[in-house]
Amino acid sequence: MTTRLSWLLILAVTLLSLAPFPANAQDADDYAIPTTDEGLPGEGPIRRYDWFKNLWKNKRSNWAKQVDKDQGAVVFLGDSITQGWGDNLGGAFGEMKVANRGISGDTTRGMLVRLEEDVLSLNPQAVVMLMGTNDLEEGASPKTIASNAKRIIDELKKHNPDMPIVLCLVFPSSASKSRPADKIKQINQLYSEAVKGDPQVTLLDTWTLFANEEGNAKKEEFPDLLHPNQEGYAKWAAALRPIFATLGYLETEPDDFKPEPGFELLFNGKDLTGWMFQANPEMKGKKLSIAWPIVEEDVTFDGQTESSDGRYQAINGRIVVTTPSEGRRIQQMWTTREFPEDFILKLEFRATPNADSGVFLRAPQLQCRDYTLAGPYKDLKNYKPQDWNELVVTVKDNVAHCTCNGEVLEEAFQLPETGPIGLEGDRGQMEYRRIRVKELP
Incomplete structure (x- = not known):
């Protein structure tokens, strides 16, 4: 009996030794940093400090257990700045499904190496990229950094050619952190060039959003001149929300605004009825450094939810002038009617960081921008960056008095006797809503 039990015990031990390792143990090794760069995609540094190897392995092996749960999320890919925002950012x-795939200390090449398992396996709804600052500390050139970022974008597009990609410009830091302003500017310029003309990628100017006059981080937002504090994260979130709203992830309910007595809506909140592109044959043959499409003949948009080129879109009570893939593209959409009488025009607008637009009043343009960064009215106390602001224009005897949130922009803006009202698109994303007019006796 004892002999039989001994043989059974030996057989059991043998069978156990032949069985595969538990999946979690094997997976943990699979998510470790490769010991050498040989055969890895991209170029430039991959960090292998002990603390980083442990963090990389632990983060990635834990994420592997969440692949099913995180399917279809908006994925944030980055380094410590992204990681520091927390799992749910x-x-x-709000209720938007997100997945944080930031690893403190990671480089663009490291992100490229882990892209398939950490990001693509989630079949993301969209991907937000912020990367490149750690490469500088490791001595990588801006060209190398931009090349890796472009490879990541190419892989994302290959995985899903319809998936929105938001590329955030590298945040400012400091030369004292081995991240000098001139190098960061070079990276951001190369990023801009890499995605120019690509409609799948929205470039978000998060450098101008945070940089001081010297191009460095501000202590009040980046206490260590590298990582944002709560105020910094709040500004980043505010910059992203309008983009997510345009993509249909936020602010999905229609605006039920009703105009005041005596006012009529110029935008019905549902489509672009009453708006048009005017022919601009005078632009033919002009050599311009900025994209400026030629409109051969007037085009009206009655009953349509977007303009003929898709730049202007009616989304849940907002006219969205989307970010142009060229970086800058001048376009103008006008009302189909003119306004020869005295009137009051009211509207609300929201701008992404450093966005540039304008409101045309019978033809002359009143600058309507992200005033804090893009000017020309940089000293406004009531302006709310990346939030809704009210523009009020009162026209009497061909002179317009213009205010933003109650502060005067123009005291006596000269206008012709008649003309339509228009909205310009230039750079960044601009949104307009609650556009209404009241004719004065």
Whole structure:
């Protein structure tokens, strides 16, 4: 009996030794940093400090257990700045499904290496990229950094040619952190060039959003001149929300605004009825450094939810002038009617960081921008960056008095006797809503 039990015990031990390792143990090794660069995609540094190897392995092996749960999320890919925002990004985007795939200390090449398992396996709804600052500390050139970022974008597009990609410009830091302003500017310029003309990628100017006059981080937002504090994360979230709203992830309910007595809506909140592109044959043959499409003949958009080129879109009570893939593209959409009488025009607008637009009043343009960064009215106390602001224009005897949130922009803006009202698109994303007019006796 004892002999039989001994043989059974030996057989059991043998069978156990032949069985595969538990999946979690094997997976943990699979998510470790490769010991050498040989055969890895991209170029430039991959960090292999002990603390980083442990963090990389632990983060990635834990994420592997969440692949099913995180399917279809908006994925944030980055380094410590992204990781530091927390698993749900501080709840900054409400019910929008998010997945944080930031690893502190990671480089663009490291992100490229882990892209398939950490990002593509989630079949993301969209991907937000912020990367490149750690490469500088490791001595990588801006060209190398931009090349890796472009490879990541190419892989994302290959995985899903319809998936929106938001590329955030590298945040400012400091030369004291081995991240000098001139190098960061070079990276951001190369990023801009890499995605120019690509409609799948929205470039978000998060450098101008945070940089001081010297191009460095501000202590009040980046206490260590590298990582944002709560105020910094709040600004980043505010910059992203309008983009997510345009993509249909936020602010999905229609605006039920009703105009005041005596006012009529110029935008019905549902489509672009009453708006048009005017022919601009005078632009033919002009040599311009900025894209400026030629409109051969007037085009009206009655009953349509977007303009003929897709730049202007009616989304849940907003006219969205989307970010142009060229970086800058001048376009103008006008009302189909003119306004020869005295009137009051009211509207609300929201701009992404450094966005540039304008409101045409019978033809002359009143600058309507992200005033804090893009000017010309940089000293406004009531302007709310990346939030809704009210523009009020009162026209009497061909002179317009213009205010933003009650502060005067133009005291006596000269206008012709008649003309339509228009909205310009230039750079960044601009949104307009609650556009209404009241004719004065």
